[in-house]
Amino acid sequence: MGIVERKERDRVEMxxxxxxxxxxxxxxxxxxxxxxxxxxxKIEYSPATIYLYYKDKDELLYDVQAQAFEKxxxxxxxxxxxxxxxxxxxxxxxxxxxxGKKNPELYDLMFIIRAPMNVVEDKEDWRNCHDAFGxxxxxLTECIEKKLVRFNDPxxxxxxxxxxxHGLVSLDLRDRLKVTEMNEAxxxxxxEKSVKEYFNLIKM
Numbered sequence: 243m244g245i246v247e248r249k250e251r252d253r254v255e256m257x258x259x260x261x262x263x264x265x266x267x268x269x270x271x272x273x274x275x276x277x278x279x280x281x282x283x284k285i286e287y288s289p290a291t292i293y294l295y296y297k298d299k300d301e302l303l304y305d306v307q308a309q310a311f312e313k314x315x316x317x318x319x320x321x322x323x324x325x326x327x328x329x330x331x332x333x334x335x336x337x338x339x340x341x342g343k344k345n346p347e348l349y350d351l352m353f354i355i356r357a358p359m360n361v362v363e364d365k366e367d368w369r370n371c372h373d374a375f376g377x378x379x380x381x382l383t384e385c386i387e388k389k390l391v392r393f394n395d396p397x398x399x400x401x402x403x404x405x406x407x408h409g410l411v412s413l414d415l416r417d418r419l420k421v422t423e424m425n426e427a428x429x430x431x432x433x434e435k436s437v438k439e440y441f442n443l444i445k446m
Contacts, residue, residue: 257295257305259285264306269347273303273355303351304358308370310348315373317341322377327384328391328445334378335407335437342411343430349411378404391444399444406440 263284267276278299282289296302321337324330342349351358352370362368382399385391393399410433413419419429 253295256291260292260295260302261305261309264302265309268303268306268351272347273299273351273357278302300357300360303355304361304370307351307358310345310352311370311374313345313348314338314341314352315377318374318377327381327388328441331378331381331385331391331403332437332441334381335403335441336434338404338407339411339433339437342407343414343433346415349415353408354412354415375400375404390446392446393444402444403440407437410436 260281264276264281267281267284271280276299278292278296279289281302282292292302296305318334318337321340322330322333324333342353358370359368379396379400382391382393382403383396386393386396386399391399393402414429414433419432422429422432424432
């Protein structure tokens with residue numbers, strides 16, 4: 243291995259190490275409470291080293307967000323397996339909701355916190371979410387082509403389905419469903435039923 247290749251490998255490894263530690267600290271301590279200095283201390287380097295890779299914490303968080311979406315994509319690959327597009331659509335929705343509930347800190351980094359989006363210069367080009375959203379759009383396109391759902395436009399359908407899932411997860415993670423005066427088990431069951439009823443509404 244030449245010097246150039248070795249330097250590039252070391253650079254990739256350092257970036258991965260920074261991201262891994264950042265994910266750990268953002269999840270455990272929270273984004274606001276974690277600083278570049280905290281991360282540098284954890285990996286036993288100076289803050290200046292991290293600034294060689296990232297200009298600020300928002301830019302670092304964007305790469306952390308990308309890793310979180312990779313986890314969601316893997317979760318989809320395991321839990322979204324049906325051949326029938328309508329069944330697959332329901333699996334996507336259930337998997338999305340369950341992923342959010344099981345990974346509340348990651349979900350915050352992916353969909354709630356504004357900071358990572360500060361580095362997206364083109365507001366129409368949020369690449370971190372492309373694969374996950376593409377999975378949903380592709381499935382809904384098949385459903386529409388086979389006249390299985392009450393939508394004509396895949397993009398309108400995708401935004402509707404995503405909004406439903408995101409709303410359920412966000413309300414739950416932010417404890418807003420406490421207004422229902424249900425206990426945790428009842429809330430979980432109601433969320434599951436809400437997903438099912440939503441699909442009953444949009445099915446042909």
